[in-house]
Amino acid sequence: MSVPRITRQSIDQVQAAADLVEIVGHYTQLKKSGANFMGRCPFHEEKTASFSVNPTEKLYYCFGCGEGGNLFGFVQHKENLDFAQSVEYLADKYGIVLEYEESSAKGEAERRRRDRLRTLLEQATAYYERVLWKGRASVAARAYLEQRGLGDEICRRFRVGYALPGWERLRDAAKQEGFSEQELLDAGLVVPGRRGGVYDRFRERIVFPLADDRGRTLGFGARTLGEEKPKYLNSPETALYHKSEALFGLHNAKASAGREDRVYVVEGYTDVLALAQAGVENVVASMGTAVTEQQLKRLSRLSRDLFLCFDADAAGVGAMSRALSLARRLGLSLHVVRMPEGLDPADYVLSGVGADGFRELAARSETLLQFHVRLVLEGNDLTRPDGRAQAFAQLKGVLAEAVTPIERDEELRTIADRLRLSDESVRYLLSAVVAPRGAAAGPAESGGASRAAVGPAAAAVGGVHELEVRFLASCLALPAKGGEVLGGIDEGSFASAGTRAACRWVKARLAGADAGKNNDSSEYGSDAQEDAGDVVAEVVLRSGRERSSAAVVDELFLRLQEAQVGRLIARLKAAPGTDETGTREAKLAELEAVRRRLREAIRSLPVIDEATEGQGSVT
Ligand SMILES: [Zn+2]
Numbered sequence: 001m002s003v004p005r006i007t008r009q010s011i012d013q014v015q016a017a018a019d020l021v022e023i024v025g026h027y028t029q030l031k032k033s034g035a036n037f038m039g040r041c042p043f044h045e046e047k048t049a050s051f052s053v054n055p056t057e058k059l060y061y062c063f064g065c066g067e068g069g070n071l072f073g074f075v076q077h078k079e080n081l082d083f084a085q086s087v088e089y090l091a092d093k094y095g096i097v098l099e100y101e102e103s104s105a106k107g108e109a110e111r112r113r114r115d116r117l118r119t120l121l122e123q124a125t126a127y128y129e130r131v132l133w134k135g136r137a138s139v140a141a142r143a144y145l146e147q148r149g150l151g152d153e154i155c156r157r158f159r160v161g162y163a164l165p166g167w168e169r170l171r172d173a174a175k176q177e178g179f180s181e182q183e184l185l186d187a188g189l190v191v192p193g194r195r196g197g198v199y200d201r202f203r204e205r206i207v208f209p210l211a212d213d214r215g216r217t218l219g220f221g222a223r224t225l226g227e228e229k230p231k232y233l234n235s236p237e238t239a240l241y242h243k244s245e246a247l248f249g250l251h252n253a254k255a256s257a258g259r260e261d262r263v264y265v266v267e268g269y270t271d272v273l274a275l276a277q278a279g280v281e282n283v284v285a286s287m288g289t290a291v292t293e294q295q296l297k298r299l300s301r302l303s304r305d306l307f308l309c310f311d312a313d314a315a316g317v318g319a320m321s322r323a324l325s326l327a328r329r330l331g332l333s334l335h336v337v338r339m340p341e342g343l344d345p346a347d348y349v350l351s352g353v354g355a356d357g358f359r360e361l362a363a364r365s366e367t368l369l370q371f372h373v374r375l376v377l378e379g380n381d382l383t384r385p386d387g388r389a390q391a392f393a394q395l396k397g398v399l400a401e402a403v404t405p406i407e408r409d410e411e412l413r414t415i416a417d418r419l420r421l422s423d424e425s426v427r428y429l430l431s432a433v434v435a436p437r438g439a440a441a442g443p444a445e446s447g448g449a450s451r452a453a454v455g456p457a458a459a460a461v462g463g464v465h466e467l468e469v470r471f472l473a474s475c476l477a478l479p480a481k482g483g484e485v486l487g488g489i490d491e492g493s494f495a496s497a498g499t500r501a502a503c504r505w506v507k508a509r510l511a512g513a514d515a516g517k518n519n520d521s522s523e524y525g526s527d528a529q530e531d532a533g534d535v536v537a538e539v540v541l542r543s544g545r546e547r548s549s550a551a552v553v554d555e556l557f558l559r560l561q562e563a564q565v566g567r568l569i570a571r572l573k574a575a576p577g578t579d580e581t582g583t584r585e586a587k588l589a590e591l592e593a594v595r596r597r598l599r600e601a602i603r604s605l606p607v608i609d610e611a612t613e614g615q616g617s618v619t
Contacts, residue, residue, distance in 0.1 A: 005101040006087050014087055017094040020058040020071050024051075026258065027078060036544045042078065043067040043331070052541040059537035063545075068537035080297040080330075092214075113186070117240055120179050120187050121217040127173055128161025128207045128220075138162040141206050144225050148270055149350040154277040158252065159209050163202035163222060170200045188219055188235040202233065208248060208269045210234075210241065213298070215251035221269060221287060234287070245294040248272055248285040250302075256281035257302035264307045264337070264362070265291065265299070266345045271309070274346035279355040283345075300330045307362055309337040309345045336371040337362050372398045373411050377418055388419045464563055468499040470546065471556040472506050472539045477548035483510040485557050493564050498535030505536045555605050562598040565591055 021030055027042035030053060041051035041062045050064035061068035067077070075086040091098045100107070132138050132155075141162040145155055163170065171181075171190050181198045184190040190198035205222035212218055219235030235241045249272040257263045264283040266272060275283045282302075286295055291308070299306055306327075327334050338361070339348060349358050366374065376394045381387035395415055399408055416426045475482025491503040569591050572584060 006084055007099045007101050010091070010096070010098045010100075011087055013096050014090045014094065014098075015058065015071060017096055018058065018071055018090045019055070020053055020060065020074065021055045023071070023074065023090075023093075024053050024060060034544055036541060041065060041067070045331075052545070054537075054540050054544060057540050059540045061534075061537045061541035063541075066534075066538075068534040068541070070537065073534075073537075079301050114239060116179075116183055117187050117238070118216060120174060120183055120189070121219070121240070123177060123179075124170060124174065124187070124189055124220075125159055125161065125209045125217045127170060128163055128202075128209075129156075129159055130161075131164055131169075132160060132162035132206075137164050140225055144206065148274075148346070149277075150270065150273050151277060154273050157276070158249070158273055159211075159217075160273075161207040161209070163200065163205050163207050165204040167199040167203065170202070171198060186238060188238045188241060201235075204228075205233065210246045210248055211251050213250045213254055213301070219246065221246075221248065223269070232287075242294070244292045245298060246287065247295055247298060248287060249276070250284050250298065252276060253282045253284050254302060261303050262305040262307055263299055263303045264309055264345075266309045268344065268346070271345040274349050275355075275358065278349045278358065280349070280358055296327055296330060296332060300332055304331055305333050305335065307335045307337050307365055308368075309339060309362075334368040335362075335365040336368055337365045367407065369398070369407055369411055373415060377415070382418060392419055392421070392425070464495045464567075465499065467556065467559055467563060468494055468496075469502070469535065469538055469542060471553075471560050472499070472502050473542035473546055474548040474553050474556055476506050476509065476539060476543035477546065478550065478553055479510050481550045481553050482506070485553055486510060495563075495567065496535075502535040502539045506539060551605070555602065558598055558602050558605070562595060562602065565595045565598065569595065 021037050024030060024037075024039070024042065028039040028051065030037040030039040031049070033052070035054065035056075037053040037055060038049045039051050040046055040049050041064055043062060044065040044067070046064050051060065051062045053060045058071040059069070060074055069077070071090070072083060072086045075081060075089055076083060079086065079089060081089060088098065100111075132141055145160070171184060174184055174189070175181075181190070184198060185192065189201055191201050193199050202220060202222045205224055208221045208223070209217040210219045210221055219238065219241030221235075222233045224231055234243065237243060248269050253263060260282050262282060264275065264280065266275070266283055266285050267288065269285055272283050272285045284299070339345060343351070345358070348361070349355065373395065376391050376398060380391040382391060399411065412426060415421070475486050486503070486507050489503070491500045491507070494500045494503050569588065572588055572591070575584065
């Protein structure tokens with residue numbers, strides 16, 4: 001299915017309407033600092049505020065980790081969306097109706113088809129709801145919910161419904177509304193009959209709508225009242241419903257997950273209902289103990305702290321481990337809430353402990369690492385030497401999961417204690433965990449280990465990048481002087497695609513481009529633009545922070561030229577082939593002379609007070 005392109009006009013409209021400070025503000029608290037806003041970085045853990053947002057250019061940059069980019073880039077990263085989805089997300093948020101370039105009948109038809117499916121699913125949801133709440137046929141369903149301790153109000157809020165016995169109830173109702181059998185099939189509401197025709201997929205079941213984060217029904221999960229098999233029946237994969245992404249309760253959980261900055265992940269629909277009814281609203285059901293990558297991605301938009309409330313021992317290490325590496329990459333922190341033996345969260349909260357009891361239980365949660373360590377320690381007989389040896393062997397793998405050295409060392413102490421390990425063994429355990437990781441980080445480059453912690457753009461070219469960015473930032477901060485100097489510079493002399501793009505951007509801006517307009521939107525969304533956008537953001541946000549003066553611009557310009565000449569010399573020296581005519585030799589001599597003059601010029605510059613220069617206005 002081809003994805004229709006959003007028109008450039010629409011993208012510009014979104015760019016103009018969106019407020020990056022407001023958007024970032026959902027993830028981290030921002031404070032005004034000069035022309036920019038500063039806050040703690042939503043991309044890395046930190047105690048001080050290194051994250052900056054420029055509200056007019058709508059660019060962000062983290063001085064700590066080097067993450068940077070434009071409005072759409074931020075939404076893409078934080079919400080795990082692609083470019084087009086980030087535009088759609090913002091358009092929705094700021095009430096802009098997007099136009100699509102797709103003029104082909106096919107794209108238009110596809111969009112209309114999806115709209116029809118949404119309408120059909122909404123009508124089906126309403127239909128099942130009506131059936132549940134009226135008539136005698138659904139008495140047993142209502143009794144079941146009541147017996148589970150779920151009141152009318154909470155069931156109505158989650159739009160719980162009931163599918164009647166019979167093979168064509170929904171089908172006929174939908175047909176009366178003008179939907180075709182094909183549409184019913186496409187929505188996953190019916191199944192093809194053996195002798196042609198279609199019949200209802202869900203029969204004599206309580207129906208839970210599986211909605212997206214805006215509350216729009218995408219599919220259904222349905223539970224039997226009795227013991228028929230299967231106990232749970234879900235929608236099949238459709239254009240709208242994808243099993244691996246589905247989370248029940250997402251829409252309801254959104255607001256409170258943001259407020260409390262955590263999400264509880266439970267297994268079943270009734271767990272979500274019971275907890276929400278008790279007042280724990282930030283809860284979703286994964287509908288299974290194995291949380292998928294896609295589910296984690298969606299959850300990461302709500303909070304970084306996920307509390308898994310499964311029957312943990314049954315879920316086991318395996319099911320959770322699969323989610324782990326991705327969780328780490330997304331910067332998620334997973335906790336395991338131990339439910340009391342034999343109780344699911346619904347039972348527990350309804351047993352009289354209420355929301356407070358549940359939250360207390362959650363407060364005693366373990367990190368996933370602690371959980372795994374405990375499972376291993378409990379799974380072996382530590383009174384016997386061979387039991388301890390086995391535990392020791394298993395723990396090596398488990399410790400590799402540690403997110404931070406601090407977390408690892410803490411667990412190590414517990415382990416050493418429980419296994420009665422010698423210092424020697426502890427060191428061995430540690431080295432086994434640490435060594436492969438250190439090796440994977442690759443040979444240290446000129447910047448050394450601390451450099452590796454800096455963002456990708458900065459780390460890649462180190463000093464040159466730094467110099468070029470500082471130069472461009474100082475030009476931008478001092479428009480008259482900067483424009484003059486930049487006028488004589490060819491962007492091709494910059495070392496990377498990112499700084500070349502930033503040079504182009506700064507030049508255009510200093511040449512008087514409309515300040516309200518951002519980068520050329522034709523470049524939005526491409527990979528090249530993504531890197532370039534990072535550097536543009538870095539330049540813009542540094543220009544607001546670094547002190548600039550004509551002398552600073554001059555000095556940086558000289559240093560930049562020196563670096564450029566240095567690169568030319570190196571390239572020439574490395575060029576293959578002989579130099580029979582002596583042209584290379586001559587050229588080299590010429591360049592060396594230029595470099596000498598540049599170095600002299602740099603030496604003769606008035607001294608700039610390094611202590612105040614470059615410190616910026618950040619407090
Ligand atoms: Zn950061």
